[in-house]
Structures are given as C-alpha cells and as structure tokens.
Amino acid sequence: MADGRVVHTADRTLSGRQLASLLTPPPEGRFGYRELARAVREALLDGRVALRLRLPAERELAQVLEVSRTTVTGAYDLLRESGYAHSRRGAGTWTALPDGQVPVALGPSQDPAGEVIDLALAAPPAPRAELTEALAEAAAELPRYASAPGYHPYGLPELRAAVAERYTARGLPTRPEQILVTTGAQQALSLVLAQFGRPGDRVLAENPSYTNALDAMRNRGMRVTPVPVTEHGWDTGLVDAALRQTAPRLAYLIPDFHNPTGRLMPREQGRELARSARATGTWLVVDETLTDMALDVPAPAPFAAGAGNGGGEQVLSVGSLSKSCWGGLRVGWVRASARVVTELTRTRVTADLAGSVLDQLVAVSLMRRLDPIVAARLAQLRRHREALGAALARHLPEWRWTVPPGGMCLWIDLGRPVATQLAARALRHGVRVEGGARFGVDPGTHEHRLRIPYTQPEEVYGTAAERLAAALEGAPGRFVDPALPEWVA
16 A cells, blocks of 8 residues: 555556557657656546556657657656556556546436436337237246246256257257356356355456446455457457456456447457467356347357357356346346356355246247347337437537447447536436446546447437437536446346
C-alpha cells in the first residue's frame, strides 16, 4: 500500500509494444507528452488497458513509439498528477483511477404506471403462439411424470437428448450424458464457478463483459484478470499474454455476439485461444446464450467444435433458451464431458435438487420448434435494430456505434464520460438505461458508453431517443457517489 491506495494487486506487466497497440495516435501521427497521457487515459477508461497494470518502462515505451524518453516521462508525470497512475520506487508505474471515480448504478425502478421505457434489459418477449402450443403439449405429457417423485437433477432425459441433438446438428457431436439442464444460464455459470474456482483464484474475463457473470465471480472472491474487447474484437496476443502471465483457473468468454459489444470471434482466433488455454491448464467457460442471434452472418458453430484436437476437453459450454425463446422459462444447460457433468450435478443438488418438470416439458416442445422461432426472432430484431439506429441518429447525431453482426444490443460511444450521470437523469425523463461502467471489470471504466438493447417494439425508440436527448442536455462530465446496485439481463 502507498498513500492508502493499492499499488500492486496483480503480477501483470504491459510491454511497450502491447501498450502502443492499444493507444489511439493523435491526428498528427506523433505523440507529444500531453497526447500520450491522453491516449493512455482514454485506453484505461475504455477498458483496453486494465487497472493495477504495470506500465512499460519509460525507455522501452520511448523506443517503441519513437519519441524521446522525456516525452514518456512527462506523460507519466501527467498521469500521476491526474490520478490515472501511481508509482513506487523500484516497483514501476501502475495504472489507477482518480479518487472517487467509481460507477454509480441505479436503484430498483419504481414505475407503477408503466411510463418508464426500459432499455436496460436485453430480453425479448415470448413467442406467444408457440409458447401456447408448447404449454398444451407439456400439460398433456405431465401426467406421465406425476406418479414419480419428480426430481431429475441432471434434467429430463428428453430435454438432455434434445439439447445434445442440437449441438450435434451444429457440428459438435454430443451425447445426452454430456448435458446438465440448469435453471437458466446464470445457474450454469454459478455451478461452474463453484465447482472449479475457489476464493482467491484467478479468472480471466473480457472487458467489458456480462455484468451478472462478473458479479458472480466477485461474489466468490475470485480475482478477475481483464482482457479488452474493442470495436475490432479480440487481440489474441493480449489474451495469450494474460493467460501465460497469470495462468488463471478459468476464463469466461462470450465469443458469439459478445455482450455488450456484439462482436463475433473468428473461429481461427478461437482455436488460438483454446491452444493457449490448454498450455496453461485453464478451463474455458464459453457463454453461448446469444449464439442463435446471428443477424447478418451465418449462425456460428459451437466454440468447442473448432477448438482443435483435445482443445474441446477444457471447454465448458453454457447455453439457455432465454434469448432464443423466453427468459421466463428459466431453462439453461452446461455441455461438458460426462465426468464433469456428474461433478457439477453433485454440486447442484446441494442448493437446487432439480428444475421444474413442467418448464422442462415446455422446453422440449419448444426445442422441436426452435428453428422457425429463431428465424422469426431474427427478422424482428433486424427491424428493431434499424428503428433504434434511426431514432438515435435523428435525436442524438453525435453518438457513435458499430452495427453488430448479431446479438441484441448497441454499444454506444457517447463521446464523453457521462454515462452514469446520464443514466440517472434519463430515469427522471422516463427511460431506464445502463451505463457502460456496469459492464466493466474495473470500477470507473467505460463511462463513455451505454448499452442499449433493440428488443423493444419499433415504435418505442423514437420516444426513448427523444427523452435521452432531453436528459443529456447539461449532463455534467463528472462522477457522483455510488448508489444501490441494479440487475440487468
């Protein structure tokens, strides 16, 4: 500790070349000390550079950037003066955030009149006709199970078989005994963390990432090592370096239409990452809950199918029907080896003996209809995405985003770090949104971002964008004290 601040909580060092690859150069192409300090600060706030990371030595960075050492010294001095770095003699310079710069999240939304437009939940409604038919079929099947106790810790055999068949059809041969049915993907992830992780263990996670997954890691006392996901996707070299430097027990990835950025990981990158994980003995927890949401590209094959010889053995695939069908069903799964599924089930029954038989029967019926359900959902999401983009362009033309090839959200660049303040103001204007800080591994990062799902009806977005524009007027570019946390989906 130094001056009450954490100086060294990780053993990661950024090389000069790695840092240079993450910096946005100035328009004139050559860094002065102020431009260099600004670029490092922006990379830190954007999550490209992690907190508590040791920056490269001044001489090394100067050589890589082809600037004088005095320029780097001046930039580091500015970063320290503004609170974005601190040093300890003999230990180097470490990234930080100024005192008080932590995210604020909204408390529970009180909206008895239904006047608030909720743009925080990436959760579409159920396909009504198909759900009604599935409920009728499940009701007809239920008497067959009513004479038994009703506990199926592994999941209903019919549902395990249906999920395994879908993996096989998508290019990953799977047996029913490789499937554990869970109460949603969140329980699947929690079981994996409980089975494979211990307090203090390292877990690698993308930055930004799904906030409920990050919270589950923190609640178990695990130490999260962030790797950036930017507008251009993943940097395999940085992921490999993070794996080799920290040798995490687990790595949590969302390679298919990443939440919140919407990026799709090329399968060649996936193979490289799987090779790196195999070398460090790291289990890959691959969240595929959004894999069906392929809007502009073909639906990707399962990550484990492209992991290479032996690579799939260290992949734990997590999926659910929440995005493809309906979150209210609460049916998810883990695909792994039969041995791992047995171990996870032993952990599962200590807290949850089994899932609802009725819900699983409904899921079996929906799985038979899944292809047309997904096709209709994709067509709907494309229309919603277009409507949201048009509304934002009309009312908030200064905002920027990259249209994702799939998923359910736009990852908006506001151009200035006001997302937390804007979210608080927007609620008073009748719109609930989540600032980017809720999706950051480190507090205070991604403050210039908003995640806005396109799962609402098309006619909603014009009003929502108009209210956001009104809330943005006069929003200050400073941070406020933290409030109660809020959940998102």
